[in-house]
Amino acid sequence: PNTVTAFIGPSGCGKSTFLRLFNRMNDYVEGFKMEGKIKISGNNIYKKNINVEELRKEIGMVFQKPNPFPKSIYDNISYGPKIHGKGETKSELDVIVENSLKKAALWEEVKDRLDEPGTSLSGGQQQRAAIARALAISPEILLFDEPTSSLDPELVDEVLSVIRNLAEQGKTMLVVTHEMEFARTVSNNVIFLHDGLVEEEGHPDTVFTNPQSERCRNFLFNRRE
Numbered sequence: 001p002n003t004v005t006a007f008i009g010p011s012g013c014g015k016s017t018f019l020r021l022f023n024r025m026n027d028y029v030e031g032f033k034m035e036g037k038i039k040i041s042g043n044n045i046y047k048k049n050i051n052v053e054e055l056r057k058e059i060g061m062v063f064q065k066p067n068p069f070p071k072s073i074y075d076n077i078s079y080g081p082k083i084h085g086k087g088e089t090k091s092e093l094d095v096i097v098e099n100s101l102k103k104a105a106l107w108e109e110v111k112d113r114l115d116e117p118g119t120s121l122s123g124g125q126q127q128r129a130a131i132a133r134a135l136a137i138s139p140e141i142l143l144f145d146e147p148t149s150s151l152d153p154e155l156v157d158e159v160l161s162v163i164r165n166l167a168e169q170g171k172t173m174l175v176v177t178h179e180m181e182f183a184r185t186v187s188n189n190v191i192f193l194h195d196g197l198v199e200e201e202g203h204p205d206t207v208f209t210n211p212q213s214e215r216c217r218n219f220l221f222n223r224r225e
Contacts, residue, residue, distance in 0.1 A: 004167045006183035006204070007176045009193035010219060015176040016145050018193065022174060023059040023143060024052050040141070057084050060134030061143040065150045066126035068118030073110050076118040076129060077101060080137040096136050103169075104132035105162050124155030131162055142166065144175040160186075180220070184208045192216040 007015040017026060024045065026032045037044045045055055069076050077097045078087060087093035097114070101107040106128045110121070121129055127147060134142060144163065148156040160182050167173065167186050177183050183190055183204060190207040192200040192215075200213040211217045 003172045003189065004187040005174050005189040005191060006187035007174065007191050007193060008178070008180065008183055008219070009199075013193045014196035015193055017196075019143055019145055019174055019176050022141065023056055023061055025061070027052070057137055058140040059143060060137060060139035060141070062127070062130050062134050062145070062147050064146045066123070066130040068121070068126050068129060071118060072115045073118050073121070073129065074114040077132050077136050080133060084137055086137060097132075100132040100136040101129075103135050103162075103166065104128040105158070105165070106132055122155070123151050124158045127151060127155075127159045128162055131159070131166075135166075140172065142171055142173045144173060144177070146176050146178065148177070148179060180208070192219065194219075 007018060009015055020026045021034065021038055022040075022045075026034070034046050038046060040055075040058070043050070069079060071079070074097055077100050078093045081087040081093060081096050087096050098107060098111075101110060106125060109125060110116075110129075113120075118126065118129060131147075147163070148159050151159065156179070160179065163173070163175065163182075164186055175183070175187065185204075187204055190200075190202060190204045191198055192207065192211070192213065194213075194215050200207060200211055200216040207216065208220060211220060
């Protein structure tokens with residue numbers, strides 16, 4: 001079954017930091033220390049002999065801002081498979097690029113301009129291209145760090161609908177989001193964070209209708225949408 005976990009909570013509560021534990025991106029933060037365990041497929045990803053590069057092949061990440069590489073649309077999508085040895089030939093890469101762009105609902109819009117720079121895409125297209133770029137390495141898990149927060153309101157739905165479709169296809173995803181309706185309807189597990197601590201966790205039907213924590217209740221019911 002698909003597992004979509006949504007992290008919600010006020011700004012600065014630690015959602016993004018928590019998310020980055022899963023692909024060890026916090027390793028780059030000076031003074032970072034990790035206590036406890038995170039297990040993926042039964043393996044603690046913080047044990048000493050773990051191969052972090054191998055781990056990251058299995059975990060795709062989509063950031064708040066799309067940040068396309070200064071390369072063509074094609075090269076943006078094929079970059080990951082190339083460095084991870086997942087597309088040996090041009091024809092294999094062609095298939096990966098096409099399939100990834102189709103999953104990100106972008107193929108029809110860009111199939112005739114793959115040699116144009118990734119920066120030539122609109123904001124919503126760039127974010128869908130970033131999703132395609134993450135999908136191109138066939139990750140087991142996808143991490144999304146507020147994937148719509150830097151988009152204009154009219155572009156938000158086109159990105160959320162792609163993530164919805166991925167959820168329906170059974171992708172395992174962890175999503176930091178401030179889109180409450182999306183968290184309520186797409187996730188099957190919601191974690192509310194406050195000051196770096198898990199304050200509440202449960203099925204969205206429960207968390208969104210009858211939160212047990214007063215802070216969670218205040219966050220959900222006193223916020224202006």
